[in-house]
Amino acid sequence: MRRLHRLRAWAFKCVSALALAGLWPALAAAANTAPVQVAVAANFAAPAKRIAQAFERHSGHKVLLSFGATGSLYAQISNGAPFAVFLAADQQTPAQLEREGLAVSGTRLTYATGRLVLWSKKRGGLDGQVLRSGRFDKLALANPRLAPYGAAALQTLRSLGLAETVAPKVVEGSNIAQVYQFVASGNADLGFVALSQVLSDGQIREGSAWMVPAHLHDPIRQDAVLLKTGAGHAGAQAFLAYLHGPAAQAVIRAAGYER
Amino acid sequence: MGGLPMTLATTFQLSPQDWQAIVLTIELASLTTLCLLILATPLAWWLSQTTSRWRPAVSALATLPLVLPPTVLGFYLLVLLGPQGWIGQITQALGLGVLSFSFTGLLLGSIVFSLPFAVQPIQHAFEAMGKRPLEVAATLRARPIDAFFTVALPLARPGLLTAAVLTFAHTVGEFGVVLMIGGNIPGQTQVVSTQIYAHVEAMDYAQAHTLAAGMVGFSFVVLVALSLLKKRQDRVLP
Numbered sequence: 475m476r477r478l479h480r481l482r483a484w485a486f487k488c489v490s491a492l493a494l495a496g497l498w499p500a501l502a503a504a505a506n507t508a509p510v511q512v513a514v515a516a517n518f519a520a521p522a523k524r525i526a527q528a529f530e531r532h533s534g535h536k537v538l539l540s541f542g543a544t545g546s547l548y549a550q551i552s553n554g555a556p557f558a559v560f561l562a563a564d565q566q567t568p569a570q571l572e573r574e575g576l577a578v579s580g581t582r583l584t585y586a587t588g589r590l591v592l593w594s595k596k597r598g599g600l601d602g603q604v605l606r607s608g609r610f611d612k613l614a615l616a617n618p619r620l621a622p623y624g625a626a627a628l629q630t631l632r633s634l635g636l637a638e639t640v641a642p643k644v645v646e647g648s649n650i651a652q653v654y655q656f657v658a659s660g661n662a663d664l665g666f667v668a669l670s671q672v673l674s675d676g677q678i679r680e681g682s683a684w685m686v687p688a689h690l691h692d693p694i695r696q697d698a699v700l701l702k703t704g705a706g707h708a709g710a711q712a713f714l715a716y717l718h719g720p721a722a723q724a725v726i727r728a729a730g731y732e733r
Numbered sequence: 734m735g736g737l738p739m740t741l742a743t744t745f746q747l748s749p750q751d752w753q754a755i756v757l758t759i760e761l762a763s764l765t766t767l768c769l770l771i772l773a774t775p776l777a778w779w780l781s782q783t784t785s786r787w788r789p790a791v792s793a794l795a796t797l798p799l800v801l802p803p804t805v806l807g808f809y810l811l812v813l814l815g816p817q818g819w820i821g822q823i824t825q826a827l828g829l830g831v832l833s834f835s836f837t838g839l840l841l842g843s844i845v846f847s848l849p850f851a852v853q854p855i856q857h858a859f860e861a862m863g864k865r866p867l868e869v870a871a872t873l874r875a876r877p878i879d880a881f882f883t884v885a886l887p888l889a890r891p892g893l894l895t896a897a898v899l900t901f902a903h904t905v906g907e908f909g910v911v912l913m914i915g916g917n918i919p920g921q922t923q924v925v926s927t928q929i930y931a932h933v934e935a936m937d938y939a940q941a942h943t944l945a946a947g948m949v950g951f952s953f954v955v956l957v958a959l960s961l962l963k964k965r966q967d968r969v970l971p
Contacts, residue, residue, distance in 0.1 A: 545934035545935060545936055546933075547934065549936070617917060620935055645834045646917035647916070648917070655806040656811075656916070659812055660815045660816045661814070661823075662834075733869055
């Protein structure tokens with residue numbers, strides 16, 4: 475009876491050891507095929523989803539996207555968030571991460587250049603004249619301190635010599651998504667948003683928009699960078715390469731960005 | 734900006750804009766507290782006395798802002814206050830214009846947001862009082878309105894105080910609603926909580942720390958004051 479018990483215990487040990495040995499390659503493989511965690515600036519959410527889907531089909535790597543304001547994502551990354559790749563809405567933040575040793579140097583590259591538009595829900599020819607005419611109640615823009623599109627909007631107003639004139643009518647959103655809300659809900663007549671927000675199938679989805687001439691503000695270059703966490707991750711490197719490749723760039727252009 | 738705030742500003746390295754935000758926050762919280770004490774007292778009285786079948790519904794409505802995320806309140810306020818929303822239509826018809834992105838709009842939002850924090854302590858105070866004091870007042874031929882002002886209100890004073898402190902503190906801590914309907918206008922809608930958010934987003938952590946630590950200190954003091962208040966009230970009303 476006792477012998478039987480001992481035998482059973484021995485058999486159990488053998489089976490567990492075998493099971494662990496069998497599991498080991500699977501565990502190792504799981505570490506290698508762990509999903510690529512990508513932090514994405516909120517303005518790039520829609521094209522990022524499309525690109526991630528195409529990349530998953532193309533490469534077999536899984537991608538997990540997290541969206542947020544570039545500043546918030548920076549705070550998360552510098553406090554240990556497990557992101558492998560960062561698609562920022564500006565150039566400064568990836569550069570700063572590189573200086574702080576949180577990003578792999580030499581991997582920074584511009585993946586998209588944003589187009590600023592002045593958008594109104596009213597139909598009919600909108601152009602820069604409306605800003606000069608003053609025939610509007612509220613002008614919404616993203617906080618220039620926080621959002622690259624806000625900074626570009628302020629630069630545009632300065633280039634037009636209108637920054638002081640329109641100042642009493644300016645309301646600020648914390649990002650361009652909020653500016654879009656302000657205009658879409660009718661609380662602001664006009665708002666500086668990204669072309670990508672109001673474009674669908676190559677057309678302005680609703681209302682009217684004025685494409686702000688590119689010479690009125692510095693280009694809104696958005697940089698991607700490989701983070702330290704993703705340094706040894708094959709999927710992360712593959713994703714960055716795919717992002718700069720022709721297939722992803724076609725998606726980016728169709729979404730209202732330039733290269 | 735006078736001499737004292739300036740020296741304080743240099744001590745704590747607060748920018749003039751931060752100071753403006755602090756002053757505005759205190760203004761907003763004080764006005765919200767005042768308005769809510771006036772509005773919430775009759776509502777709390779009604780809720781504590783009524784046997785109406787509408788009571789559960791009204792009580793739920795008055796508690797709703799406690800459980801709803803500020804984003805829901807902010808979003809609906811934005812829609813309702815806008816030129817197409819029905820509050821927006823009314824304010825425009827009254828010649829007040831559209832209230833989003835204004836101090837008045839923010840005040841309105843804060844009143845809705847902090848309503849449960851004012852109603853509940855007052856209602857509990859009225860309920861804890863029981864029917865007896867008012868019955869005694871009635872036998873002494875006090876009219877109901879007299880009884881309310883000379884008996885019920887003084888007895889509910891601790892509840893009113895708690896309501897005032899909670900409303901003030903809760904308004905100071907308000908963030909989501911302000912972010913969604915404020916528009917970040919200095920001196921109008923830029924309050925301390927949104928200023929902290931802006932500093933963090935702009936990676937200006939030193940400035941964020943100064944304001945945030947101030948917030949922690951303030952909230953701590955408020956809660957200590959509240960518990961001292963409770964102690965005293967227990968002694969007065971055993």
